[in-house]
Amino acid sequence: xxxxxxxxxxxxxxxxxxxxxxxxxxxxxxxxxxxxxxxxxxxxxxxxxxxxxxxxxxxxxxxxxxxxxxxxxxxxxxxxxxxxxxxxxxxxxxxxxxxxxxxxxxxxxxxxxxxxxxxxxxxxxxxxxxxxxxxxxxxxxxxxxxxxxxxxxxxxxxxxxxxxxxxxxxxxxxxxxxxxxxxxxx
Amino acid sequence: xxxxxxxxxxxxxxxxxxxxxxxxxxxxxxxxxxxxxxxxxxxxxxxxxxxxxxxxxxxxxxxxxxxxxxxxxxxxxxxxxxxxxxxxxxxxxxxxxxxxxxxxxxxxxxxxxxxxxxxxxxxxxxxxxxxxxxxxxxxxxxxxxxxxxxxxxxxxx
Numbered sequence: 001x002x003x004x005x006x007x008x009x010x011x012x013x014x015x016x017x018x019x020x021x022x023x024x025x026x027x028x029x030x031x032x033x034x035x036x037x038x039x040x041x042x043x044x045x046x047x048x049x050x051x052x053x054x055x056x057x058x059x060x061x062x063x064x065x066x067x068x069x070x071x072x073x074x075x076x077x078x079x080x081x082x083x084x085x086x087x088x089x090x091x092x093x094x095x096x097x098x099x100x101x102x103x104x105x106x107x108x109x110x111x112x113x114x115x116x117x118x119x120x121x122x123x124x125x126x127x128x129x130x131x132x133x134x135x136x137x138x139x140x141x142x143x144x145x146x147x148x149x150x151x152x153x154x155x156x157x158x159x160x161x162x163x164x165x166x167x168x169x170x171x172x173x174x175x176x177x178x179x180x181x182x183x184x185x186x
Numbered sequence: 187x188x189x190x191x192x193x194x195x196x197x198x199x200x201x202x203x204x205x206x207x208x209x210x211x212x213x214x215x216x217x218x219x220x221x222x223x224x225x226x227x228x229x230x231x232x233x234x235x236x237x238x239x240x241x242x243x244x245x246x247x248x249x250x251x252x253x254x255x256x257x258x259x260x261x262x263x264x265x266x267x268x269x270x271x272x273x274x275x276x277x278x279x280x281x282x283x284x285x286x287x288x289x290x291x292x293x294x295x296x297x298x299x300x301x302x303x304x305x306x307x308x309x310x311x312x313x314x315x316x317x318x319x320x321x322x323x324x325x326x327x328x329x330x331x332x333x334x335x336x337x338x339x340x341x342x343x
Contacts, residue, residue: 014321016218016219016220017218017219018218018320018321018324019218019219019220020216020217020218020324021215021292022215022220022221022222023220023221024285024288024292026220027285028313028320029320032319032320046278046281047261047274047277047278049281049285050274050277050278050280050281051254051257051258051261052254053281053284055250055253055254055257056249056253057249057250057253057254058187058220058221058222058223058246058250060219060220060223061220061222061223061246061247061250061251062250062253062254064250065250065251065254065255065258066254066257066258069254069255069258070258074255077251077254077255077258078251081247081250081251082247084219084220084223085219085220085223085243085246085247087218087219088217088218088219088220088223088224088227088243089223089227089239089240089243091217091218091219091224092213092214092217092224092227092228092231092239093227093231093236093239095213095217095228096228096231096232096239097231102213102216102217103209103212103213103216106335106339107332108216109335110328110331110332110333110334110335110336111328111329111331111332112216112328112331113301113331113334113335114305114327114328114329114330114331114332114334115324115327115328115331116296116302117296117297117301117302117303117305117306117309117327118305118306118308118309118323118324118327119292119296120289120292120293120296120297120306121305121306121307121308121309121310121313122309122310122313122320122323122324123288123289123292124289124293124310124313125310125313125314126313127282127285127286127288127289128314130281130282130285131282131285131286134278134279134281134282135278135279135282146275148275148276148279149275149276149278149279149282150279151279152276152279152280152283153279153280153282153283153286154283155283156279156280156283156284157283157286157287160283160284160287161287166287170280170284173280173283173284174277174280174281176280177273177276177277177279177280178273178274178276178277179273179276180276180279181272181273181274181275181276181277181279182269182272182273182276184276185272186272186275186276186279
């Protein structure tokens, strides 16, 4: 167990060090963990996103706590979350101490000019994977579309494009989706 | 999150000025890691040094730890219930919609030049079809960005 705890800390430390762009940017890294470790599956990752998005607190921290908890229980949750936050503490303290006008620095600006447009692309590739396992039943030979969730997904996505609906808290969407799921036995 | 930070830190406590808050939010966004944690560390450090930074960050992560653990315990107990299963099938549809929307809004915000479109397309192709770790893509994008800024600067002089 100690080995798993150390691995959790190390993996989430790396995520904290390289996930640029806040919470959603942790998604590609969390997905890579489904391939390199058997801590949780892609389907469980989808449920983790739902839980993390519908509870208060930053998405990334919530995901770390949940992933750690699923793996080793309470202690795992604490360790993963600390691992995720530690790089931030180190980097920000160094910046605050040594670098004036960090965000105006030539190299920082250049690096972010390159990174910013790729964040959407990297997250898009992960979202594709999430949708694949959430909206389809993946068997060895075929993808079977799950009509109910697909229709629900399309309706909610269209509604989100309207200003009136875009401000609704994710938790309310999930609550609505739960009711739809139970009523229509998806 | 910004409005809440402004109310608590600037108006109520008077710990930092609004300008400092915006600076620190900008730094939080262009450093790796969770933006909320970065901002918390920065504000804490400005007020009380390293200890302040660590304490603020602990404050920021504690609610997540408590709430998520409680939810996870609850879900573990009821996950096999048939109604919970139906509910989660519905939730999956909603998760996909919200994630697709996140990507769509992010793309709209960040794709404002031909350079950005090319970077985005290249990163998408690599992330989708090649077994390259995400870290490598991010680092490569940073290098390309710096080189392109250098070329722009050289052309000006």
